Amino acid sequence: QSVLTQPPSVSAAPGQKVSISCSGSSSNIGDNYVSWFQQFPETAPKLLIYDDNKRPSEIPDRFSGSKSGTSATLGITGLQTGDEADYYCGTWDSSLSAWLFGGGTKLTVL
């Protein structure tokens, strides 16, 4: 059971928008920046979002991040079949002095 809670799966049609939530607590999401990672099968994770809502330069603006209190959200617009992957949130926990990952969310583009 992860300290950061994500839905196991989400799905949406091509071209639509999807949101993936990540719920934590005051010692992690509430106190530190959140990152989001994308992972395709048999490949290493890739950073999509850092510092809650910033994108590395190579990440398209279809991907966005937001945070409110102890929850964070990854948004993906204009869904493409190539977006089918597992998505993980991550953040530092100030009480544990440890990095945490959410349990991951599998995105299916129907």
Add this chain to the structure above:
Amino acid sequence: QVQLQESGPGLVKPSETLSLACTVSGGSMTSYFWSVIRQSPGKGLEWIGHVFHTGRIDYNPSLKSRVTFSLDMSKRQFSLRMNSVTAADSALYYCAGGQGGESYWGQGTLVTVSS
């Protein structure tokens, strides 16, 4: 561009020690936190720990009693030792480096714990 390469044992016997070395090419060893993250088959990501060039090391509390990190900047390597391994430690182990908007990962090395 930073690149990471894992060197792992492949197979480790139960109760023995897993040793993993991560070699860094490109970039500065002083710019990033150097981490090891593992992923059991079909499961999520688990952070094991990280080391910074200042000597700061943080560990996953659930693994702290069995894990030791080290950093050799002259060799551009950081290393993990995990003792008393069990089948639950079988996983794909990734070496990673990152700070802020930069995140670099190795391709991962599969470690199987079995007699």
